Amino acid sequence: MTGFVLTRLGQSMLVLLVMSFIIYILLGLMPGDPIDLMIGTDPNVTAADVARLKALQGLDQPLLERYAAWLENALAGDFGYSRLFAKPVLEVLGPRLWNSLILMAISLVVALAIAIPAGIHAARKPGSWTDQLINLLCFTGISVPPFWLALLLILLFAVSLGALPASGMGTIGEDGWMDRVRYMILPVLTLSAAGVAGYTRHVRAAMIEVLREDYVRTARAKGVPETRVVWRHALRNALLPVVTIAALDFGSLFSGALVTETMFSWLGMGKTIYDAVMGNDYNLALVGLLLATGITLIANILADIAYAWLDPRIHYRVERGA
Amino acid sequence: MSGTTTTRGAGVARAGPWRRLARHRLAALGLAVLAVLFVAVLAAPLVETVLGLDASAVNLFARAAPPSAAHWLGTDELGRDLLLRLLHGGRVSLLVGFTAAIASAAIGTLLGLISGYFGGRVDAVIMRFADGVISLPLLPLLIVLAAVDPSKLGLPEAISGSESFSLQRIVVIIALVGWPTVARLVRAATLSLRQREFVLVAIAQGFGPARIMFRHILPNAASPILVATTLTVGNVILFESVLSFLGLGIQPPVPSWGNMLTGAQDLISKAPALAVWPGMLIFVTVIAFNLLGDGLQSALDPRSGANR
Numbered sequence: 001m002t003g004f005v006l007t008r009l010g011q012s013m014l015v016l017l018v019m020s021f022i023i024y025i026l027l028g029l030m031p032g033d034p035i036d037l038m039i040g041t042d043p044n045v046t047a048a049d050v051a052r053l054k055a056l057q058g059l060d061q062p063l064l065e066r067y068a069a070w071l072e073n074a075l076a077g078d079f080g081y082s083r084l085f086a087k088p089v090l091e092v093l094g095p096r097l098w099n100s101l102i103l104m105a106i107s108l109v110v111a112l113a114i115a116i117p118a119g120i121h122a123a124r125k126p127g128s129w130t131d132q133l134i135n136l137l138c139f140t141g142i143s144v145p146p147f148w149l150a151l152l153l154i155l156l157f158a159v160s161l162g163a164l165p166a167s168g169m170g171t172i173g174e175d176g177w178m179d180r181v182r183y184m185i186l187p188v189l190t191l192s193a194a195g196v197a198g199y200t201r202h203v204r205a206a207m208i209e210v211l212r213e214d215y216v217r218t219a220r221a222k223g224v225p226e227t228r229v230v231w232r233h234a235l236r237n238a239l240l241p242v243v244t245i246a247a248l249d250f251g252s253l254f255s256g257a258l259v260t261e262t263m264f265s266w267l268g269m270g271k272t273i274y275d276a277v278m279g280n281d282y283n284l285a286l287v288g289l290l291l292a293t294g295i296t297l298i299a300n301i302l303a304d305i306a307y308a309w310l311d312p313r314i315h316y317r318v319e320r321g322a
Numbered sequence: 323m324s325g326t327t328t329t330r331g332a333g334v335a336r337a338g339p340w341r342r343l344a345r346h347r348l349a350a351l352g353l354a355v356l357a358v359l360f361v362a363v364l365a366a367p368l369v370e371t372v373l374g375l376d377a378s379a380v381n382l383f384a385r386a387a388p389p390s391a392a393h394w395l396g397t398d399e400l401g402r403d404l405l406l407r408l409l410h411g412g413r414v415s416l417l418v419g420f421t422a423a424i425a426s427a428a429i430g431t432l433l434g435l436i437s438g439y440f441g442g443r444v445d446a447v448i449m450r451f452a453d454g455v456i457s458l459p460l461l462p463l464l465i466v467l468a469a470v471d472p473s474k475l476g477l478p479e480a481i482s483g484s485e486s487f488s489l490q491r492i493v494v495i496i497a498l499v500g501w502p503t504v505a506r507l508v509r510a511a512t513l514s515l516r517q518r519e520f521v522l523v524a525i526a527q528g529f530g531p532a533r534i535m536f537r538h539i540l541p542n543a544a545s546p547i548l549v550a551t552t553l554t555v556g557n558v559i560l561f562e563s564v565l566s567f568l569g570l571g572i573q574p575p576v577p578s579w580g581n582m583l584t585g586a587q588d589l590i591s592k593a594p595a596l597a598v599w600p601g602m603l604i605f606v607t608v609i610a611f612n613l614l615g616d617g618l619q620s621a622l623d624p625r626s627g628a629n630r
C-alpha cells in the first residue's frame with residue numbers, strides 16, 4: 001500500500017512538472033507581454049528603456065532558460081508576484097483556495113445527500129414511474145448549461161423574489177453566519193446540480209447490481225426488514241464505486257467551480273484563474289492552474305486509497321517482479 | 323401495440339434497431355426535437371428574407387425591446403432581432419457541436435483501435451493518457467489554451483484574423499480533450515472483437531494490422547462509436563457554450579448561443595428574455611442529443627437495457 005501511494009505520488013509530481021512547462025509556454029503565447037503591460041500607461045518610455053527592462057526581467061533570455069529560472073525559484077518557494085493584486089502569488093491564492101474548497105465541499109455533500117436517496121429509490125423499483133421521473137431529472141441535470149442555471153437562479157431568487165443576494169460572499173458590515181449562508185445558497189445549488197444528476201445515476205446502477213447479490217437475498221430470507229437490507233447491507237457496497245467516482249470527478253468539480261464562482265463573484269480559485277488569464281497576470285494564472293491540477297491529482301490518489309479502504313478485497317501491490 | 327407482455331418482449335427482440343429506437347419514447351422525442359431545430363436553423367436565411375430583417379442590423383433606438391410584430395421575440399442589447407440571432411447562433415453551435423464531436427470521435431476511434439488491438443505497453447500508455455485528460459481540471463486549462471494569441475504561434479494574419487478562426491480554434495481545442503470517452507468505448511469493443519474467429523482468420527491469412535483494424539474490426543464497432551459520438555455532440559455544445567459565454571469561444575459579432583448570454587447577465591432585470599431564450603435552446607439541444615444517445619445505446623445493444 002505504501003509503495004503504491006509513493007509510486008502514485010511520484011507519477012503525480014511528474015505530471016505536475018510536465019504541466020508546469022506546458023502552461024508556462026502557453027502563457028507566453030498569450031497576447032501582450034509583461035513589459036508592454038508595465039509601460040502601457042507611460043508615454044515617456046523609450047525603446048532603450050524597454051530593452052533595459054526586458055534585460056532586467058530576463059525576458060531577453062531563451063524560453064527554456066526562463067522556465068528553468070522560474071522552476072528554480074518555485075522549488076525554493078518563491079512563486080513571484082501577482083500583477084493584478086501587487087502581492088505575492090501565494091498570498092493571493094491562499095484565502096481563495098480556502099473559499100473554493102468550502103464551496104466545493106458543501107456542494108459535494110449536498111449533491112451526495114440528494115443523489116444517494118434518489119438513486120436508491122430509483123433502484124428499488126426499476127422502470128416504475130418514480131424511476132423514470134428521476135431518470136428524466138438526471139438527464140436535465142447533465143444537460144443544463146451551468147452558467148444558464150446560475151442566470152435563472154439569479155433571475156428567480158435575486159431579481160424576482162429579492163430573497164437572496166445575486167453575487168458576492170457577504171454583506172459588508174455583517175458578520176453573522178446566517179449572512180454567509182444566504183450568499184452561499186445559489187452558488188451551491190448551481191455547482192451541485194450536475195453532480196446530483198451524475199451521482200444519482202451511479203448510485204442507481206450500483207444499487208441495482210448489489211440488490212441482486214446473494215447476501216441481499218440471504219438477508220431478506222432471514223427476515224431482516226427491507227429498509228435495513230437496503231440501507232445497511234446493500235448501500236455499504238453500492239457506495240464503493242460512487243465514492244471513487246466522486247473523488248475521480250474532482251477535476252470537473254473544479255471546472256464547475258470556475259463557472260459558478262465567475263457567475264456569483266465568489267472569490268475562489270476558479271474565478272481567480274479566469275481573472276488572471278483575462279488580465280494577463282501570468283504568475284497568478286500559472287501557479288493557480290498548477291495548484292488546481294495538483295489538488296485534482298491528490299484527490300485521484302485519495303480515490304484509489306478510499307477504494308482499497310472500503311473494499312477489503314482490494315490490495316494494491318507494487319508490480320510483481322519490479 | 324397491444325398484446326401480452328411476453329409477445330411484446332419477443333417483438334422487441336425481433337424488431338430492427340430503428341423500430342426499437344422508435345419505441346424508446348424519449349429518444350424518439352429527442353430525434354424529433356433535433357429535426358425541428360435543424361430545419362429551423364437551416365431556414366435562417368429564408369426567415370430573414372420573409373421577415374425582411376437583417377440578423378446583424380444594429381438599432382440602438384430599439385435595444386432590448388419586447389416582442390413585437392416586426393421582431394417576434396424582441397431585440398437584443400444592440401437592437402438586433404433576437405429570433406434571427408438565435409437561428410444564426412444555432413447554426414454556429416450545431417456546426418461546432420458536430421465538427422468537434424466528429425473530430426473527437428475520429429481521434430478516439432483511432433487511439434481506441436490501436437490500444438485494443440496492440441494491447442500491452444501501447445495500451446497502457448494510451449489509456450493512462452486518456453485517464454489523465456479526463457481527470458484534469460479541464461475548463462481552467464482550456465481557458466489558457468483559448469486565450470493563446472494565434473499570431474505568436476506564427477499563424478498568418480489572413481487565417482488568425484478571419485471571422486471563422488474562433489470557430490476553427492474551438493473545434494480543435496474541444497477535439498483535443500473530447501476523445502477519451504470514445505477511445506475507451508472503441509478499445510473495449512476492439513478487445514472483444516479481437517478474439518472473434520473472423521479476426522483470428524484474418525490474422526492467420528497474414529493481413530497487416532491496419533487492414534484488420536479498419537476492415538474487420540472498425541465496421542463491427544460502429545454501434546458504440548455512433549452512441550459515443552451522439553453523446554459527445556451534446557457535451558461539446560455544452561462546452562462550447564461555456565467557453566463562448568466566458569468570452570473565449572466564438573467571438574462576437576458571430577453569434578453563438580453561448581456568447582449571446584454574455585451580455586444578458588447585466589440586463590437581467592430589464593430584459594430577462596435575453597437570458598432565457600439562448601440558454602433554453604442550448605438546454606433543449608443538449609438534452610435531445612443525450613436522450614437520443616441513450617436510446618441508441620439500448621436500441622443498438624439490447625443487452626445494455628437489461629438493467630432497466
